[in-house]
Amino acid sequence: MIGFCERCHEMVDYSIKEEKKQKNIKGKIVEYIGKEAYCNKCGSEIFVSEIRDHNLAMLDKTYREKEGLISVSEMKLILEKYDVGKRPLSLLLGWGEGTLTRYLDGDIPTKQYSDILKKILNDPNYLKEILVQNKNNITDVAYRRISNALENNETSIGTTVEMEDKIDYVVKYLLTNSVDITPLALQKLLYYSQGFYKAFTGVYLFHNNCEAWVHGPVFRSIYYKYKDHGYNPIEEENYEYGEIKLTTVEKELLDSIVRNFGCYSGKVLEKMTHAEEPWRVTRTGLNDNEGSDRIIDKELIAKYFNEIKSKHGMLNISDIRDYSTDLFNKLYN
Template sequence: MIIKGERDFCTECRETTTYTLKKKDITKEIKGCTYQFSITTAFCDNCGKEVNIPGLIDKNIKEIDEQYRFIKGLVSIEDIQRLLTLYDIGKRPLSLALGFGEVTIERYLSGQIPSKKYSDVIKKALTNPSYMKSCLEENENKLKDIAFAKSMSAAERCESLFSVSEKILGVISRLFDNLEEITPLMLQKLLYYVQGLSYVKNGKPIFLEECQAWVHGPVYPEIYFMFRDFKYNPIEDVRFAIIQSDKDRLTESDVYIVDLVSDTFGRYSGKVLEKITHKEAPWISARKGLSDDMRSNKIISSESIEAYFKEKDGEYGFSEKAGIETYICNMMD
């Protein structure tokens, strides 16, 4: 990282000068072991010496703390905060639910570094709602009824994420990494296009879930029920903390497809994508004989999706961004 143009007082030059922020490697001993860290340092643009600017020491402390935790495989403060939100639980109840002393979580949030044993417990609770449920049940007698009920309900909601395949969770996670805002309607259409392009590039689907021909276009029901509470609003859900590792289940080819969809179809709203799907053969064929507003759970066959996207690949070249953009423009006319 290099940042230029800011100004502060340089003790070497004895005047206010501009400085540049750069990364510098340092060696530091912690608990008898030597580690190398990369910290942010300010250098005077005039003399090249280090400049002491406000807030930099605190930033360096945080950088070292984060890197040390990563090296040792320890949970971060942000992960603990995410866990509190994820299970709708307070610091003291979370400590008790995990079998810790009642002020343990509060100390960790204040900067105390957890042991590897306790860190692993926190990580497991963050990534495995079934484990969190078992912790809550085991320590129910230590918690107030309201705290227990709220956290158990949150854990059960999180568990619903695992009712679908790891592959589709990996695709969703990658889409959320790539795009700033995704509504439930938009997500459904992006999943459909990821599946279609997978037939083009891989000759097979990325995930096994089937989509249905609903009024507003192709829909994966399991994903719909997962996020229906957001209605037409962007999805903002801390529950995705528990599936971040699932994006690692994607192959390089899968990642290419998801990124290609993000860079093309991902530029448009759910409503625009809905209108495009309404002009495509797979959805039209599955809803044959139905009125525009008639509900249906008819499956859009994988064969029709494969045939359609391979046909359009021959016309436009769906393996490249330019071909997809041309297709979208033509379908929007």
């Protein structure tokens, strides 16, 4: 890595160190872990724009978490989830038409406005109420788009049959976009999809329970569906891409899971899940090879992946790679 050192008056190699930092924001001291670059030649601190941007992002993230405020990535998820633009949503909520644009550009929302946005993200019925009350604030086109998104939103589905079907759509998408995926690897990709989707959106991707089996987290219905493939890759030819009923946000999350976890074999993924808290805690008191149908509590999964998201400073779905790479390196280096 090369940067300009003002003391040496030349381009130099530099090293990066993590450091505890603090900043006064609105009268409150915010402590966070940032980074600094130091010249390898003279040891002086040098300016690197990427590190400045990283520190600003970490400060923003830490402050929002401390104050319980919605993140920029969560606001983007709202727009995608409900197929709505920044201006229409601002008007629908009775705010200034540029309010959401400012928030997405980095302005920090008030606690009141943040709580409204968080409730919209996690509760489609709340947005439905607002849509009915304030539909005159937006155009007919915007109204229809939001209405259709609410109608198609899988998180608001209430029947058991349709909720069970959701995991099948996820499986089909993973199989369609993966190469040589075995039943063992598929189970682990489903587990990571569930955990990270919950961490980034606040809702579960599907409602099926996950069990702590000897070889890691397992979704029982999917196990029995594909167990005849054994250790061989699953080959499915009887479905069309158009049959996979998932939202844009769901597909983007699954794409990131495939990129960042699908590159590993089933046995590597098994070892990864064995190192994580949800599987280990659920199997407390069991021998390594002892069978079990204990369910891994969804709240335990949610808590773990929220902590991972926070620890690695994940602002976007693409940041999942930081965790998968770090976990692999810890296990195999």
